[in-house]
Amino acid sequence: MKEISISQMKGVQIGQAQDEKNGTGCTVILCKDGATAGVDVRGGGPATRETDLLNPKNMVQQIHGVVLSGGSAFGLDAAGGVMRYLEEQGCGFAIADQHVPIVCGASLFDLCVGNGRVRPDAQMGYAACKASEQNLFLNGNYGAGTGASVGKLLGAPYAMKSGQGLYAIQCNDLQVCAIVAVNACGNVRDVDTRDYLAGVYKDQHILDPLALMEQMGASDQLPQGNTTIGCILTNAKLDKSQCNKIASIAHNGYADAIFPVHTMSDGDTIFTLSLQEVEAMPDVVGTLAVYAMGKAINRAVLSAQAAYGLPAAASIRRIQ
Numbered sequence: 001m002k003e004i005s006i007s008q009m010k011g012v013q014i015g016q017a018q019d020e021k022n023g024t025g026c027t028v029i030l031c032k033d034g035a036t037a038g039v040d041v042r043g044g045g046p047a048t049r050e051t052d053l054l055n056p057k058n059m060v061q062q063i064h065g066v067v068l069s070g071g072s073a074f075g076l077d078a079a080g081g082v083m084r085y086l087e088e089q090g091c092g093f094a095i096a097d098q099h100v101p102i103v104c105g106a107s108l109f110d111l112c113v114g115n116g117r118v119r120p121d122a123q124m125g126y127a128a129c130k131a132s133e134q135n136l137f138l139n140g141n142y143g144a145g146t147g148a149s150v151g152k153l154l155g156a157p158y159a160m161k162s163g164q165g166l167y168a169i170q171c172n173d174l175q176v177c178a179i180v181a182v183n184a185c186g187n188v189r190d191v192d193t194r195d196y197l198a199g200v201y202k203d204q205h206i207l208d209p210l211a212l213m214e215q216m217g218a219s220d221q222l223p224q225g226n227t228t229i230g231c232i233l234t235n236a237k238l239d240k241s242q243c244n245k246i247a248s249i250a251h252n253g254y255a256d257a258i259f260p261v262h263t264m265s266d267g268d269t270i271f272t273l274s275l276q277e278v279e280a281m282p283d284v285v286g287t288l289a290v291y292a293m294g295k296a297i298n299r300a301v302l303s304a305q306a307a308y309g310l311p312a313a314a315s316i317r318r319i320q
Contacts, residue, residue: 002170023118037240054104066104067125139300232287236279
């Protein structure tokens with residue numbers, strides 16, 4: 001098994017656009033020829049678009065793009081620009097004299113970082129698509145990760161900066177890639193060592209969530225406005241049911257790297273896109289997806305830079 005770059009995966013292009021001044025952005029994952037897809041939503045507060053059609057009982061068998069964005073529910077507007085770009089490219093289902101691209105999406109809450117009145121819109125979604133022509137993914141404070149933060153059990157004053165991350169691996173001919181924007185209520189831990197990389201930061205220490213919960217009391221509500229959103233890409237041949245199952249399994253990668261995870265104040269969502277190239281057992285795909293997602297979450301946190309008054313893993317390591 002070896003790590004690969006996104007450029008080694010055929011049939012997909014990725015790009016991002018961001019407003020660094022105001023602290024928000026979006027990331028697009030495009031499959032112009034279509035990809036079989038599934039989704040699994042675990043958090044209690046999701047902001048999502050076109051997830052119902054990914055149910056195997058529904059008609060649509062392929063989609064053409066996924067948008068991960070900041071801006072909470074407002075950020076779902078970015079998908080309109082993605083649809084316009086794909087339509088201009090002649091991508092989508094041909095109906096009469098029109099092409100209708102199918103674009104799914106999910107948004108995270110970054111309205112308390114930077115200027116919450118500025119959110120991803122159709123123009124930003126279109127810009128991310130144009131950037132995807134270079135097929136270059138940027139880890140850290142870019143795209144949907146621009147305004148992302150983690151460790152909010154004590155509220156925003158003790159949070160740390162996070163970002164977006166990508167980790168792709170190849171096992172023989174099978175390729176699996178995880179893309180994620182990490183905006184969790186909980187802390188993020190190293191999937192190999194189990195040490196906390198980022199989280200509730202107070203008095204120059206990352207605090208243990210279990211100890212904090214004991215201090216908070218069982219009846220206290222967790223801070224609102226979080227959500228980690230991601231996507232698994234694979235060249236394995238999967239049907240819609242299998243894609244939905246892989247999305248479900250990949251949440252184990254969230255659980256490996258984020259604690260606590262899937263809270264009522266998170267809208268944790270994972271999409272899966274199958275590029276239909278090689279035969280592979282779904283269990284193998286799922287296992288690799290869990291590993292790749294955990295590593296992508298770690299990369300998102302370790303690549304983030306301090307911004308908007310929030311320290312980052314890189315900055316506190318320099319202090320230590």
